[in-house]
Amino acid sequence: MNYVVQRLLTFPLILLGVSVLVFVSIRMVPGDAITAMLGTEAGLLTPAQRSALAAYFGIDQPVWSQYLRWLSGLFQGDLGISSIYGKPVLAIIIERFPLTLQLALMSMVIALSVGVPLGVFAATRNEKPSDLIVRMLAMLGQSTPSFVIGVLIIYVLSVFFGFVPAMGTFTPLFVDPLASIGQLIFPAITLGFAFAASVTRISRSAMLDVLSDDYIRTARSKGASQRSVVWRHALPNALIPVVTLSGVEFGYLLGGAVIVEQIFALPGLGRLVLDAITQRDYALVQGTVLFIAFNFLLVNLLVDLAYVALDPRIRIGGR
């Protein structure tokens, strides 16, 4: 079967699977939903009030019909009501998402603009001391968790520069672009650090692969300069694995901002998930997890489609 068609057909199927998984897992939480919602106040309910509430939220119905109701709500953009905020889950997500998106985009820009040149540089100096140093740094970078980098950055800034990064607040990009980027720059470095290291490694090995190809030898033999061979002939092909990595990684950045947003006290989507989990706001957990998984899947689908556009061999041969 055509790869693109197959990919497009399985996408809704997996999305459906994800929704079942999220729904079922929240139902597996011990204790009943009303107690979870009201906390200790649930003890004050009379049995009649309790069953009225159950009927109101539809939890007196069988599980599959609850699922169908929830699913049809999803299609209408109804993700339920958050018990912490008393607002529709979707509205809260829309409020928090721009920060996380901007953070992910900024870390990606940082990672690519550091990682690709470093990787290319190392590849052109294969096995020389400068290559070994870049590789060591990349290995070290890949082994450093974001929370270690984040804590170290805050430490260095506050002890050596007497500067405390802005925490807890966020200016939207369209209100004041400079302030907005300034607020997110250290969190973005934190989040992009390990990513930059993997970009360096991938672009280095992709570049080495491409540089040993026949067409590069042809280019060299017709007298192209080293600079033109590396940047004009080799780089476009060496970038294909980098594109794939970036796509997958971008999905992770959207979800993985949890820890970084926690360190820098940023009111983004990751922090929202964490708050929802620690405060047992199940509608919010369900909604945010589903939203992030949806984005993750969508980005991966787009990357795969872009990959097909870049490399026609996949279109014909299947996987």
Added chain:
Amino acid sequence: MQKLLRAFLRHPSGRIGLTIIALYLLAAVLGTLGLTPRDPLKLFAIDRLKPPSANYWFGTDLLGRDTFSRLMVGIKQSMIIAFSSVALATLFGTIIGLLAAWWGTLWDGILMRIMDVLLAFPAILLALLIIAIVGPGTGTSVAAIAIVYTPIFARVVRGPALSLKQRDFVDAARTFGSSQPYILSRHLLLNLVAPLAVQVTLALAWALLTEAGLSFLGLGTQPPTPSLGLMLAESKNLMTQAPWLMIFPALTIMLGILGFNLTGDALRDILDPRTQRREA
């Protein structure tokens, strides 16, 4: 086996990686046996926030507990969680991947689509979802990391298993009347050891990272049991007065992950001759 070890010791990153892992395992064993310089839970009230000295090698924390001893127990905790979760993930992932490849068509489709659903979540998010259901703790961390990694092992096994299945020696074994479990374990699994070994080592690095991340968020190992992530998180408010509380846990986490990453890379170079020249 001896040949492998010798190749390992010739490989620079393999040598460093193995040394680090050996040191961490030693610390974990000593931590388990209670052979730490001091009692990791005991409060030395008069010695609060002492900088590193001959008495307290890595200093003490706000409650006067010895950082070095706490790090040893933290390493033990991390190692137990990492090894048991990766063992579970390897077991289940391998079984699922093998069966999907062996049974083929319908079962392959069903099993691998379920794996795709699990892979649709960013790893940390899936772990958080599981913690939201079961509540935080050591067992939950193990289960969460195992569930996150199972589909990855299933994929690593399924691909090569599919191509092995069509090789002549498997056909021959079937013609001779070998039983299915025999073919699966003898002919398929044995040939999958190399890719699995690489994946296991890299998974261990990732499991250490995730365990530290979860306990950093307060959702992993619960106090008073020392854990590397929690020690780092607690150091945040004291970093100007007591930087040693931050530096040592941070280095311990980094070095441990580095050790497994280096070993994994070395394994890949040694076991996969194609990449040998390039990435060595």
